[in-house]
Each structure stands twice: as structure tokens, then as C-alpha cells.
Amino acid sequence: NAGVMQNPRHLVRRRGQEARLRCSPMKGHSHVYWYRQLPEEGLKFMVYLQKENIIDESGMPKERFSAEFPKEGPSILRIQQVVRGDSAAYFCASSPFLSGAGGYEQYFGPGTRLTVT
């Protein structure tokens, strides 16, 4: 069972370009989460998606950032008109949904290291 896959692993963009980060969750997982991690900092929640639905985007910047998880294909985190401050590691995680008392562990992908020059 393949783990969470993210690509690309490293991405370099110039200021003003668009960055597209992809995430394929583990097989059977219907919940996808995106996190941003700046150097020496913790994980900042960005958005939580299920297939074709955004459940919680409270951590997403209001402008330039968007995310989707289509019925077919990977989840995409899109950053338009990137700026230097967007340079960070972006992690995707997935978890299964099972009815019960909650407390589902998340499985993280290897991350995409975005560098904006």
C-alpha cells in the first residue's frame, strides 16, 4: 500500500509565477489536509478537503491560495503570483474516515519544498 505521494518534491519559482503542488492520499483515505512549515517553525494548518468538498479552509491566506480535491485525480494546492514569503515546505496528509470516536492519525507525504527566487 503506497503511502501519501507528493510531487514535485522540490519546486523553484520566480516571483509572480504560479506554483502547483500535488498530493495523492493513501489508498482508501478520503480526507486530505495541507500544512505549511516555515524553517524552524511548526506545522500550520491550511485546508482540509474531502472529495469535491472543502471542509475547512480557515488556515488559507485569503488571496492567491486555493485548493481542490477532485473526484478523480490528486489534490492540488495552487499558489498564484508567488512571493518570497511563500517559500516553505508544504506537507499533505491523509486520514481514513471511520465512524466512531475520532482520533484518526494522519499520514504525511514527503512534502514539497517551494523556493521562490
Added chain:
Amino acid sequence: GQQVMQIPQYQHVQEGEDFTTYCNSSTTLSNIQWYKQRPGGHPVFLIQLVKSGEVKKQKRLTFQFGEAKKNSSLHITATQTTDVGTYFCAHDNYTGANSKLTFGKGITLSVRP
């Protein structure tokens, strides 16, 4: 959502020493999870605790959930250089239909050989 706090952010130990870190909340938590992230790596799930006073062990790592379910501890016996990394605690704000983790800021452990 419910916040979990980890202080300090960094700790340095001599190889062979024991290490303990804590995760605290001002409110009662239904569960607590611990993750480890190696330098340059991604977070990896270690354990989940759900019962008051629960203790779980993984080799040299011991995890405990407080009696009041407001704090948790991670204890490493006789640290090794392989223990280097950042340890995060997290709480699942489960609402019945959705599951969302809130992470602490983590503690970065360095081990002097």
C-alpha cells in the same frame, strides 16, 4: 479549536541522558497524538492516547496521558543520536463527521554524542 502547547521549543541532551517533554492544554482533550519529524523529513505518527492516565510504551519511549486529560508527556530513556528530531503533540478535534488535527509547535531535540 482546542490549543495544545509545547514549551520549550528546543532541548539539548547528552547521549545516554533521559529526556522528558510535555504537552499542555487549558481544556480537557478527548485524545492526544504524538508525531516525530526528523531533520529534512516529514512528520510520522508515533502514538495516540485516549484514556485518562493511559500509558503506552514503544521501546525507549514512554507516552502518558494525564489523569485530567489536559496534558501529556513523552519520556525517552537513554537518548541516542537516532532520537534527534522534532516531536509534535496534536489533538484531533473530531466533530462526528470530520476530523482535524491541531498541532503544538513542537520541541526540537538535539543529542550530543
